Amino acid sequence: MLSCEVSLYPMETTNSDQIINQALAALQNQGVTCEVGTMSTYISGSPEQVWQSIKTLYDTASSRAKELSMVVTISNSTK
Template sequence: MLCAEVSIYPQKTNNASQIITGAIQTLSQENIEYKVGSLSTHIDGNDDQVWTGIKKVFDEAKNSGEVSMVVTISNSAH
């Protein structure tokens, strides 16, 4: 079991909230647990689910231009 805290930071845009929301919504298409917080999104699942979720979020966000992503990954119980 893995868990990840993911934060997306769109660059050079006035639509950051829309980009972040769209990126997070890609997780609803996956069989993965996630919880949206005020500064980051917490993702829980097996290794493949979490890594796939992180990639989907980043791929969606980068479609809108330059983006930075901060991820903290843990395999410890939370």
């Protein structure tokens, strides 16, 4: 089991909320558990699923934003 906290920051855009929401929607078929908070999203699942979800978030957001920053904290703790 792996979990992560991830925050996306699209830059130089007026539609950052839309970019973030589209990236989060791309996770629906990843088989992970997602909890969306006000500042970040918590993702948990198998290591393969979590790593793929991080990549999906980045790829989806970066295809829509000119510049993007993404902060990820990863843990293998089950607590």
